[in-house]
Amino acid sequence: MPLDNRKKEVLHAIVDDYVSTNEPVGSKSLIERHNFQVSSATLRNDMAELEHMGLIEKPHTSAGRIPSDKGYREYVNSLMTIEELSPKEQLEIEKRIDSSVNEVTDLIKNATHTLSEATGFVSLAMSPRLKKSFLKQLKILMIEPGKALVVMVLSAGVVKDKVVRIPNFLSDAQIMKISGAIEKNLMGKPLDEITLVTVESAGKGTAVPEPLLKQVLYEAYAAIKQADELNIYLEGEHRMLGLPDFSSMGRARDLLGTLSDSGMVAGYVNEMENSKQGADDSFMIRIGQEITLEGLDDCSFITATYNLTDSVSGNIGVIGPKRMLYSKVISQIDFVKKKLDKEMRNFI
Amino acid sequence: MPLDNRKKEVLHAIVDDYVSTNEPVGSKSLIERHNFQVSSATLRNDMAELEHMGLIEKPHTSAGRIPSDKGYREYVNSLMTIEELSPKEQLEIEKRIDSSVNEVTDLIKNATHTLSEATGFVSLAMSPRLKKSFLKQLKILMIEPGKALVVMVLSAGVVKDKVVRIPNFLSDAQIMKISGAIEKNLMGKPLDEITLVTVESAGKGTAVPEPLLKQVLYEAYAAIKQADELNIYLEGEHRMLGLPDFSSMGRARDLLGTLSDSGMVAGYVNEMENSKQGADDSFMIRIGQEITLEGLDDCSFITATYNLTDSVSGNIGVIGPKRMLYSKVISQIDFVKKKLDKEMRNFI
C-alpha cells in the first residue's frame, strides 16, 4: 500500500521532530509544531496506520511514536530533501582539509578528521582499493645484511614500502639485479594480476642462486600483496558518548567495543561496497538493524565513494545515531567527498 | 609524622579492599576481612588519624573511607609488594607478542595491544625517541617528475621515509648526486645534530643549480626532522567504559575526549619523561590529580621505559582507574617492557 500524501507528511514530521527533540512524538505536539489542517484525532488514525505498516513504533503503550528502522528508511529513500551546505559550512570544511600534504593517506586522514568534527559523529575512511592500480616502480634497497626495503610506486601516486628479511649472503648488486628484473617485468601490471607465480617468473634469469632468489621473490610478492591491503581510519569515537542515544553505558560500551576492532569495521565496509548492485547510488546507507555489526543497532552508517583514479577508489563516511539529521549529514559527506576527489587530482 | 606499623597495615588494607570491592571501607568490614588483633573502635581511631593526615577520605559523613591520591601514593611508594606474574600469565603475554614482525613499530603496537588486553585498561606506547640515533643510509628516489621519496635507515634498525616535492626539472641523475652527497656527509650523525645548515653544507658541491638544490636540501632536512617525530599508540579506550569508576557518562566522555587527542597525551608523556630526575626509577607513576590532563582525575598513569639501543628508548604503559591493582599492573607492564627489550635486540 503506497503512502498517501498526508501520511508522508506525518512520517516526515515525526522523523523531523524526533530527530530534533529525542522524544517520542505524539499527535498533539505534531499539530502544535506543524501546520496540519486536520485535527489530532485524524493524525492519530494516520499514525495508527503508519504503525501498522511498520514505519513507526511506540516505546510503550502510552507514549508517542518514534520512527522504526523501516520508517527512517522510507524517510531517507523518498521523503527527505537534501540541501546544500551553507557557504559558511562549506568554508569551514574547505579550510580544514589541508591541501598541502604530500601523501594521499594524509589527505584522507585529514578529511576523516574534518568530517567527524563537522558532523559530531564517528567518521571513517577506507584507504584506496589499490588492486586495480599498477606498479610504476619497484625498488629493493639493501638496508643491512639480511634486511631490505621494498619500495613500490603505484599509479595513483601512492608509495608503499615494507621492510623484509632476505638471505644474509646476498650482495647489494644481486639485490639490485633482482629488483630491476621484477620492476621490468611487472611494470604496468595491476596489483590484482600479480601472483606469486608472476613474481617468480619475473625474477628469472638474474643469475642468483635459486633458493636465495626464491626467498627474495617471495618477500617481494608479500610486499606487493601488503600494498593493496585495506586500511581504515576511524575518528571521533568519543563523540558518541555525548549523545543522548548512547547515554546508557551498556550501549556505549558495545558500540565502542565494536568500533575498536577496526579490522572488523573495515571488513564490513568492504562487504557493503561489494554488495553494491545498481552502483548508480553514490551513497551507501545502512540503518539500525540493517547493520550486521554488533552494537550498532542504534546507529546509521553512511558512506560515499571517493575516486583517486578511474579505477581506484575508497570510501568515506559517518557512523552516527540513527536519530540523525540525514539530509545534513549526507550533504556534509558529499561535500567532503567532492573536496577529496578534487584534491586527489594533485596526486595522480 | 611517620606511620606506625598498624596504621600502615590499615592503609594497606583499605586500599586493597577498596580496589577489590569499589566500596568505601568501614572499620567493621576491615575487622571482618583482615586479622587485626584489635577492635573496630581502635581502627576507627587509626582511620581518623589517617584521614587527618590526608591519606584517606570519606565520600560523605556516614560512609566508609576511600584512599585519597596521597593514600594511593603512599601505598605505591612504600606499602605494596610487587609479585611476579604467574607462569600462566607470563605465557599468555609471551604468546601474544609476536616476534615475527619485521619492523619495530609493529612490535611496539603489538606490545601495546597485548598490554591493554592483559590489564583491561588503556595502554599506550611512545615510538622510540630517535634523536640520538644516527643516519646509516639516506636515499632520495625519484618517483616522478616533481616528486621523490626520501628513505632513511637509522641506527636502531628503524626505516623512515617521506614523500617530498622537488622541482620538476630535476633529473634522476641529479637527485642521485644530491642524495649521495647528503648520505656521505651526514652518515653517522645523530639526528639531533642535523640542522638545516648541516644538510645544506652536506649538499654542496653537487653541481646542481643553487635554487633547485636548496629546495631539495630543505625537503631532505624536513624528512629527517620528521623521522624523529614522536608517535604514540593508544589502545583499548573502550575498556574504560566497562569500569564502574567511569560509569558516569560525563567522566567517561571527558576521559575519552582527552585520550582522543593523542598529540596531547604524547606531549604529556614526553614531559613526564623529561622531568624524570633521579632516573633510577624504572617506572613513572602519576596518580589522580597528579596528572595534569583534563578528565584523568580518576586515573593513574604508569609507564616504563623500553630500550631499543643504549641511547634510543621509548615508553610503554597503562592508563587505568586509580582504583587499580597497582602491584599486578606494574608487573604486567614490567613483563611487557622486558619482553620488548628482548625482542628489540633482533632489530638493532
Next chain:
DNA sequence: GATTAGCACTCTATCCTATCGAGTGCCAAC
C-alpha cells in the same frame, strides 16, 4: 597511654505510594 564497649547520630540507598500528564484507542457524531 592505648584499647575497647557502647551509644547516639548521620546519611545514603531503597522501596513504596500517590500523583501527574502526555498520549492512546475507540466511539459516536458531523
Next chain:
DNA sequence: GTTGGCACTCGATAGGATAGAGTGCTAATC
C-alpha cells in the same frame, strides 16, 4: 473521511518511611 470526547495506560516524578552501614565521642578498662 474527519472530529470531539472520554476512559484508560503507563512512565516519570516526588514524598516519606525504613534499614543499614558507618562515624565520633565518652567513659571504662588493660
